Amino acid sequence: MSLSAWFRSFARKLDASRTEAELQEELRSHITLRADDLQRTGIDRREAERRARLEFGGREKFAEESREEMAGHFFDTLARDVRFSLRVLRKSPGFTLVAIATLAVAIGANAVVFGVLNGIVLRPLNVPHAQSLYGIEHGNEHNMYESYPDYVDLRDRNRSFDDLAGFGVDLVGLESNGNPVRAWSDSVTGNYFDVMRVQPYLGRFFHASDEHGANSVPYIVLSYSYWQAHFQSDPGVVGRTVRVNSHPFTIIGVAPRGFIGALVFFAPDFFAPLVDQEILESKNNIDARGTQSVFMTLGHLRSGVTTQQAAADLNSIGVYLEKTYPTNHGATTFKLVRPGLYGNLLGSPVRAFLGAMMLLAGLILLAACANLGSLFAARASDRSREVALRLALGAGRTRILRQLLTEAMLISLAGGGIGLWASVALLNALSAWNPLPRFPMISPVAPDANVYVVALMLAILSGVLFGIIPARQVMCADPYQIIKSGPGAISRRLSLRDLLLAVQIAICAVLVTSSMVALRGMAQSLRASFGFDPRNAMLLETDLNIAGYRGERVPEMQKRMIDALHEVPGVEAAGVVSRAPLNGGGFAEWIFTEQATDFRPANRAAVAERFTISPEYLRAAGTVLLAGRPFTWQDDKEAPRVALVNRLLARTLFGSEANAVGRHFKQRDGSLVGIAGVVEDGKYENLTEDPQPAVFFPLAQRPVSETTLVVRSAGDPLPLARSLQAKLRSLDPELPFLALTWIEQLGVALFPARTAAVALGLLGIMGAILSITGIFGMAAYSLSRRLKELGIRIAVGARPKQILHAALGRAFKLLAIGSASGLLLGILASRVLAFIVYQATPRDPLVLGGVVLAMLLVGLLATWIPAQRALSIDPLTLLREE
C-alpha cells in the first residue's frame, strides 16, 4: 500500500462519523422518496413508510456492505474492528489486563534476552569490515596467546591474511598531572590500527614504520571515552607529554568514537605500542619465544580465502614452528575464530548460555501464548451465542474471524509495547553497569533497531498464534445449534488446549529445575574449599612498576609494605601474592621431573598455576600448609631455590605429600628447585575448574612487580580499608591501589554463576506465574462448564473428595504429567549449566525435592479458588437457575 493511499484512508477515517451520517441519511432519503411514491397511489403515510422499509430489504446488511464498498480498504475495516474490539475488551477489563500483563512479561523477557544476545554475540565488532576479521586460536586449547617471536612468524609467513596485528592488555600508571592513576592499555603491534582499518579522531596513529625494536615508540593513542572523561575532550591534547609508569610518552592521537579494539566487553583507556613492553610490564619478552606476551593475534582474511584454507596455511606454519623450536612447541595447530568474545574460551559458553536463555524465553512466550489461546478459546465459546447471532444476522465468518484476530492483535501489541518499554529501560540500565570493578568492563547491550523489530515481530506473531486458536471454533460453529441449545458440554478427551497446558507446565518445570540447580550450585560453590579463606580478608592491588620500582627494589618495597601494614591496629596478618587466585587468570609454569634432560613440551610432568608469594602470605590467606615449612625472607637470591607445591602437584610428581618435601623438580631452563613444603589444593582460575596443580615461589628469589597485599583482620575488614591505604600512601604517595574485600573480589569468579542463577531464577518465576494462571484458567473454566453436572452429583450424594476429583482431576493429571516431563528435560538441560555453575547437578535430593515442592505449590495456588468454588456449589440454587 502506497503512502499516499494510506494517508487518504487515514483522512477518511478522520471523517468516518460524517460519512456514516451521510450514509444513513441517504438510505433514509431513499425510503422517504419511495414512501412518497407509494403515498401517491393512495396508501396512507404510515403504511407507505412501512412498505417502503420492507421493500428496501435488510437495511443494516446493505449499510454494512456499502461501508465496505465505500471504504474498500483494509484500514477502514480495521479501524471499525479496532473500535469494536476496544469496546469488547473494555467490557472485560480483568481479562484484558491479565492478557496484556502476561504478554508484557513474556515479550519483555524475550526482548531483554535478545538485546543481550544481540549486543554481545550477534552485533559485529565496531570496526570496518568486521565480517572478514578473524582471531587466531590454538587448535588444542581455547586460548589465543602467542609469544612475540611466534606472532612475527605467523605475521610474516602466512599467505591468507592482509596483515596480522597483535595486542596484549596491561595495567599501568598514567600520569598526566599529579599522581599516576591506574589505567588499562591495549598494548598493540605497530600495524594494529592499519590492520583494524580505523582512522584517528584526532591527531594520528603510530604505524609499523615507527617501530625500531624494543622501547622505540614513545607514543600513545587515547581512547575516545578516556579522552572525554580525563582530558575534558581537549583537542590540544595531541602532542602533550604524559608519563606511563614514570616514562615520558607523547599523546599522538585520539581513537575514533566507539572504537574499543577487538573485545566487545573490554574498553581500554589508551593504546600503547607492544614493543615498549619493558616499560609497560617491567620485563622485556619481545625476544622470548617461551613467554606468551601477545594476548590475541588477529587480521582481515584476504578476499577469496576461506577460513579452512587460512587454517591450513597457519597449520603449516605450526609444523614449521614445532620443527624449528622443539623446546617451545608441541604439536601446534590453529583455528580461526571471531575475536569479539575472545574466541571459544569465552565465546562458546556465553553463546551456549545466551542461546539456552533465548530458547527458554521463547518457551515462556509460547507458554504465554498457549495460556492466552486457551483464555481466548474459552471466551470465544462463551461468546458463541454472540457470534452465532452475528452469523445468523448475515455477518461473514471471515469478518468475525477478522474481528477476533483484531482483538488478539490489540492485546498483543499493547503487551508487546509495554514489554518493550520495560526491556529497553532494563537494557539501558544493564549497559551502564560494570559488574567487575577491577576491569574497564562494558556491557554492549544498549538496545538498537534489531531489538525493536524483534519485539514487534514477536508481538504480532503471538497475537496471530493465540488469536488463531479460537478461530477453529468460530469456523465450525453452527449458529442454529448454538442458539438452540447453548454452549456444548466440555469434551472428555484430551483436547489441544489440555496439551498446550501440559507443555506449559513442563516448560515451567524445566525453568524451575534449572534455576534451582543454578542456585544450589551457587550455594555450594560458596561453601567449597578455595584453598584460601576469603572471609575477613582485604586485598590491595597495585603494580610497583607503576611507580618505577625495578629489580631489587621490588621485594624490598614489598617487605616494607608488609611490615607497615602489620603496624595497623586490627591487622592479624599481611602478606603479598603476585596476583590473588580466582582473580582473572593466572600464569602457567611448566614442571619437569628431576631426571628430565629434554625440555620439550611433550615431556612436561605438569603445567602448574604459578604464584609468587611472601613468607607471610599463607597465614594471611588462610592457606593450610600440609607438610614441610613455609618460606622465610632468608629464601632469597643467595639461598638455594625453593618452592611450595600444592597437594595435587606433590602427588603427581612423587605420589604423596610427605614424599615430596625435600625433593626437587626442574624448570624449563633446566634449573633445579627444591620443594620446601606442600599446601592444600585450591581454586585458581575459576570455580568450575577441575583440581589444578599449583606452584608457589618466594618473592625474594623471583621479584614480581605485580603486587596484591592480602590483609587478614579479626573481623570485618572493610573499616580498616582507609587506614590501610593511608599507611601505604605514607610509604609512597605515587602508588595507586585498588582496595576490595576478598569476598568482593570473588565477584569476578562468581559473576557467571551469579548471572546464570539470577537470570534463570527470574525466568523460573515467570514460568511459574504463567503456569499458575494457565492452570487456574483451565480449572476455573472447566468448572464453570460443569457446574450443573457437579450440582447433580452433589444432589445425589457425592462426597467432597469425589467432587474435587471430578472438578480438578484433570488439572492435577496435567500438572503431574507436565511436571514429570519438565523435570526430566530440566535434568538434561542442566548439563549445559555445568559449564557455568560450580557442581551443577540435578541429581541432588534437595534440587529434586525442591522442584517437586515448587510444582505442588504451583498446583495448589492455581487450583485453590476453583476448588473452593467446587465445594461450595449449592445444587438447589444451581438447578433452579437452569
Next chain:
Amino acid sequence: MPAQAQLLPGTLDLLILKAVSLGPLHGYGVLLRIGQISEQALLIEQGALYPALFRLVRQGLLKASWGTSENNRRAKYYELTSLGRKRLREETEGWNRLAAAMGSALAARPEEG
C-alpha cells in the same frame, strides 16, 4: 407485468452507469430509471443498489453531490464522470459482443445430413 429476470452478477454496475448516463439521478431515481428502460423486466433489490453505487464512486466512475428532489426532499445525486462515460462505452461494447455470441451460439441447430 412482464416476467422478471434475476440480474446476472456484475451487470448491476453496468445498468447503473447506463441509467445515470441519461442525466443525474438520486439512488431511488436510478432504480426507477432502470425499471423504466428495462420495461420492468429486471428485478433489483432496492437496498442492493447502494453498495454498488458506493463501489462506482470509489472507482471514480460516478460522482455524487447533495441536492433537492422534485418534491423537495433532500437527496444525493449521482452523475457520470468522464472515466465513467468511457467505462460505459467499453462495457456496452463488451456486453453486445457477448450477447451476440451467446445468441448465435444458442441459436445453432444440429447440422443436417
